[in-house]
Amino acid sequence: MSGVVAEVAADSAASDRALMDMAERALRAPRGKLALALHLSRLRPPAPRPHQTRMARALLQDTAQLHSGQVFALRNGDLLLLCTAPPDEQRLITTPSSPRALPAALLRLFGADIPDQEKLTTTWRLEDEGDRFWMFVTAPPGPAQADAAEDAPDDSGDSAARLTALDTLLTTSFLPDLLAQQTAIHLQPGRGLPLSARLTPLFREITFSLATLSQRTDIAEAVADPFLFRHFTKLLDARMLEHMHADLEQSGKITRGAVRQNLRLHLNLTPEGIVSTAFARLADAAQRVGARFGVEVSLMEATADPQLMDYARRLLDMAGFPLIVDGLDHVALTISHPAGLRPALVKLTWSPLLADPAPDVRRAIDAAIARIGPERLVLHRAEGEDALVWGQARGIMRFQGYFLDAVQAAGRIATCHSARACTLRQCIARAGALSPAIRMGCGNPGLLDMAPYGRGAGSQEAAHAVARIP
Amino acid sequence: MQSPAYPDDMVGLRELVQKTALAATQRRALLLHTDRLPHALAKPQHQRLARAAIEGLTQADRAQPFELSRGRIAIVWRDRGGRELDTAMAAISHLLADLPESQALPLGQLASVYDLPEQADWLLDELRENSPLAAANDAGPSRALDIAMLARLEQTLAQADISRFIRWRPILRLNGMAQVTAWEERYVAAHDIAATLCPDRRIKADPWLFRRLTRSFDRRMLASMSSPQDMRDSGPFALNLNVGTLLGPEFLRFDAALPATLRGEVTLKLSAPDILSDPAGFVFARNFANTRGYKLLLRHGSAALLALFDIGAAELDYVEMPYTPTLAADPDSARLLLPARVQTVLTGATSPQAIAWARTHGFPLVRGA
Numbered sequence: 001m002s003g004v005v006a007e008v009a010a011d012s013a014a015s016d017r018a019l020m021d022m023a024e025r026a027l028r029a030p031r032g033k034l035a036l037a038l039h040l041s042r043l044r045p046p047a048p049r050p051h052q053t054r055m056a057r058a059l060l061q062d063t064a065q066l067h068s069g070q071v072f073a074l075r076n077g078d079l080l081l082l083c084t085a086p087p088d089e090q091r092l093i094t095t096p097s098s099p100r101a102l103p104a105a106l107l108r109l110f111g112a113d114i115p116d117q118e119k120l121t122t123t124w125r126l127e128d129e130g131d132r133f134w135m136f137v138t139a140p141p142g143p144a145q146a147d148a149a150e151d152a153p154d155d156s157g158d159s160a161a162r163l164t165a166l167d168t169l170l171t172t173s174f175l176p177d178l179l180a181q182q183t184a185i186h187l188q189p190g191r192g193l194p195l196s197a198r199l200t201p202l203f204r205e206i207t208f209s210l211a212t213l214s215q216r217t218d219i220a221e222a223v224a225d226p227f228l229f230r231h232f233t234k235l236l237d238a239r240m241l242e243h244m245h246a247d248l249e250q251s252g253k254i255t256r257g258a259v260r261q262n263l264r265l266h267l268n269l270t271p272e273g274i275v276s277t278a279f280a281r282l283a284d285a286a287q288r289v290g291a292r293f294g295v296e297v298s299l300m301e302a303t304a305d306p307q308l309m310d311y312a313r314r315l316l317d318m319a320g321f322p323l324i325v326d327g328l329d330h331v332a333l334t335i336s337h338p339a340g341l342r343p344a345l346v347k348l349t350w351s352p353l354l355a356d357p358a359p360d361v362r363r364a365i366d367a368a369i370a371r372i373g374p375e376r377l378v379l380h381r382a383e384g385e386d387a388l389v390w391g392q393a394r395g396i397m398r399f400q401g402y403f404l405d406a407v408q409a410a411g412r413i414a415t416c417h418s419a420r421a422c423t424l425r426q427c428i429a430r431a432g433a434l435s436p437a438i439r440m441g442c443g444n445p446g447l448l449d450m451a452p453y454g455r456g457a458g459s460q461e462a463a464h465a466v467a468r469i470p
Numbered sequence: 471m472q473s474p475a476y477p478d479d480m481v482g483l484r485e486l487v488q489k490t491a492l493a494a495t496q497r498r499a500l501l502l503h504t505d506r507l508p509h510a511l512a513k514p515q516h517q518r519l520a521r522a523a524i525e526g527l528t529q530a531d532r533a534q535p536f537e538l539s540r541g542r543i544a545i546v547w548r549d550r551g552g553r554e555l556d557t558a559m560a561a562i563s564h565l566l567a568d569l570p571e572s573q574a575l576p577l578g579q580l581a582s583v584y585d586l587p588e589q590a591d592w593l594l595d596e597l598r599e600n601s602p603l604a605a606a607n608d609a610g611p612s613r614a615l616d617i618a619m620l621a622r623l624e625q626t627l628a629q630a631d632i633s634r635f636i637r638w639r640p641i642l643r644l645n646g647m648a649q650v651t652a653w654e655e656r657y658v659a660a661h662d663i664a665a666t667l668c669p670d671r672r673i674k675a676d677p678w679l680f681r682r683l684t685r686s687f688d689r690r691m692l693a694s695m696s697s698p699q700d701m702r703d704s705g706p707f708a709l710n711l712n713v714g715t716l717l718g719p720e721f722l723r724f725d726a727a728l729p730a731t732l733r734g735e736v737t738l739k740l741s742a743p744d745i746l747s748d749p750a751g752f753v754f755a756r757n758f759a760n761t762r763g764y765k766l767l768l769r770h771g772s773a774a775l776l777a778l779f780d781i782g783a784a785e786l787d788y789v790e791m792p793y794t795p796t797l798a799a800d801p802d803s804a805r806l807l808l809p810a811r812v813q814t815v816l817t818g819a820t821s822p823q824a825i826a827w828a829r830t831h832g833f834p835l836v837r838g839a
Contacts, residue, residue, distance in 0.1 A: 049751070051717035051718070051751070051754070051755075052754060054717075054719060054722065055717070055722065055754075055758050058722045058725070058726075059758075059761070062726075105761050108757045108760075108761065109754060109757050109758060109761070112750075112753065159621060160617070160618060160621030160622070160625075163617045163621065164617050164618050164621075167616070167617050225682065226747035226748065227678045227679070227681045227682040227747065228678070228679075228682060230678040231617075231676055231678040231679050231682075234676070234678065275577055276577055277563045277566040277577055280563050299746055299778070300743045300746040300747055301743070302778060303742040303743045303746060303775060303778050303779055304677060304742075304743040305677075306772060306774035306775045306777075306778065307585060307772075307774060309774075310774060327746070329749060329750070331749035331750045331752075331753055332746055332749040334780075334783055335745070335749065335779070335780050335783045335784040336746065336778060336779055336780055337777060337778055337779070337780055338778070340777035340778045341778065364783065
């Protein structure tokens with residue numbers, strides 16, 4: 001085998017032939033040769049992310065360079081290394097680039113992303129396992145994997161124009177058109193009762209509607225880049241605070257319903273927003289009219305300036321606004337102490353990866369939940385019933401997400417006298433909007449924000465209803 | 471109310487701030503940007519009200535007021551000044567409450583508070599950005615970095631050679647009475663780049679846009695080190711990086727060029743908000759870095775940060791902690807927050823007393839400036 005490292009792309013018949021040629025040559029003189037397949041196609045989405053493929057390829061190429069090898073990218077996204085495996089195993093095992101040390105190194109990198117860790121790599125000693133290797137090479141390729149978009153920044157002028165347009169949109173649009181709301185629920189015990197009969201509204205979060213924004217301008221880059229996203233969030237703080245203040249003092253379109261239901265409204269703010277005078281004005285007005293607010297701060301923001309956050313925390317206490325920490329996914333949960341901020345609630349973002357982690361990750365997740373206390377956790381972005389099942393099994397009874405939106409909408413439709421022509425999807429969209437233009441499609445708008453939601457929707461019905469939504 | 475007569479003393483303020491940094495004496499400073507008062511509050515009576523708002527702070531322990539250019543005022547005092555500071559901030563908030571919505575100004579833009587010596591650099595940066603010299607060189611008013619300028623900077627930096635903006639500073643290892651350079655820290659002098667490329671902009675005004683900009687700095691710094699010749703004569707060193715850069719092709723090129731003698735001798739410095747912006751990306755990057763022999767360090771460590779961020783679970787090797795009187799009074803308070811395997815790099819330990827303290831109390835790694 002050639003000592004030259006050449007990585008062969010897998011998007012042509014020519015590269016398939018190159019792989020076959022190399023495999024045939026290796027099998028003609030198999031002694032001391034080794035093949036290793038890294039099955040990136042078996043990783044749980046969103047893996048493999050572009051950087052994962054890139055870095056795995058770099059590791060394999062490093063080994064190829066040191067051991068007269070070659071790396072091939074297969075059509076299904078897997079990587080294949082063909083190289084020599086020198087006999088001095090003791091010496092080799094000590095360097096991470098040695099062929100025999102590679103599986104362990106790769107497992108450390110990808111172990112969290114694969115359900116069955118034993119299936120991450122396959123190694124063949126060609127001397128003994130040549131037949132099996134040949135079967136792998138000649139097997140029909142799996143489904144082709146589209147090349148993931150490169151994650152390098154877009155330095156083009158177009159990017160600047162898009163981001164500037166978003167900047168302008170956020171600072172000049174009619175604010176309610178950009179807003180969405182979502183009601184989180186507290187699931188009460190009640191074996192045998194329909195799911196909707198066990199829901200108690202917990203709070204209503206006012207957010208910016210990414211769906212609406214994306215209809216009006218290209219927000220992909222701003223959403224994908226956490227730093228840009230925080231910049232735009234900060235930009236909106238002042239507008240949100242001013243608008244809520246004006247709503248409390250004047251129309252009450254957003255706040256009045258929540259006051260009537262004694263429901264707390266959650267705003268997403270940055271620590272800088274909390275220490276602003278606009279916040280002080282809102283706090284004063286809220287106290288006057290008896291409106292209840294909570295403030296959600298992302299953990300990332302809190303760690304960016306812990307001293308400012310400490311000051312903001314004190315202002316929240318003075319205003320009587322509870323703090324809610326959000327922005328925790330299953331990994332952040334295990335490397336942070338959100339309880340250090342003394343929050344009333346902590347929002348954990350649901351991911352199917354929570355349900356089936358590696359054993360050590362599972363222990364870390366369980367320990368983190370115990371530290372925070374399940375009674376303080378809200379399972380956020382609960383888009384399916386699996387989130388409810390997972391949460392309840394851990395004592396988490398507070399949920400927020402599309403699945404609950406659907407359960408609530410099903411409950412509303414079952415009791416609404418004007419709902420004959422309404423679809424579940426329409427009811428969810430209208431309840432989630434603050435834009436009058438979207439809500440006006442409802443013939444019974446008073447019911448959109450009402451709770452309890454009445455009878456009729458069980459877990460299974462809701463699951464089926466959600467499944468039918470395109 | 472009569473406004474107090476403060477000395478016009480930018481130099482005096484800079485000296486005091488530098489002195490607190492060198493001696494690690496704890497002070498707080500409030501900088502009141504009366505020059506940022508919007509039009510509706512720009513009348514002389516408003517200026518007087520703004521000054522009166524912070525007058526109570528002059529009663530704080532060892533308070534020293536400073537009259538700066540363009541009508542700005544700074545007050546430096548000892549300890550936290552909790553009650554006086556709260557009163558002052560409330561009074562300033564009250565003043566701002568009269569503004570029409572269109573001219574709303576966040577409190578933080580009118581009055582900023584700095585904990586010294588930890589935030590001495592920030593205050594000095596602020597003074598530098600607004601110094602009379604800088605103002606004289608600026609054609610227009612100092613403006614915050616915005617999206618459009620960020621995009622232009624990123625385009626300019628995409629292929630730029632920023633070698634002349636890269637700076638080094640030593641991390642010392644105290645060994646008995648001897649001290650040797652444990653490694654050198656390599657970083658990009660952001661303000662110097664800004665002074666060249668966008669002198670009328672405050673590039674740290676929006677911390678998130680600045681963080682985004684640092685990715686361009688990272689990439690260009692790595693590009694300047696992407697051949698083995700670039701690092702041939704180098705000893706152990708540390709780099710400030712973002713997780714996103716660590717996962718990028720530029721880092722792989724740097725890694726491929728790293729001489730074998732430096733493998734295991736390079737430390738990568740990350741910050742907590744960056745880690746939490748992509749926790750899964752961080753874990754992958756950390757594992758990759760470990761596989762390739764890099765050490766990882768948490769920047770800007772403090773008791774407040776370590777109460778939120780679990781450095782042990784994140785499996786980092788080092789943390790930067792500022793040398794402060796609180797730490798000096800109770801060194802175990804920092805140690806209790808840290809797993810045994812995490813080593814502390816003491817920052818801001820510039821004075822002989824601080825070095826002696828570090829030696830005595832078992833902090834063998836120190837950064838002077």
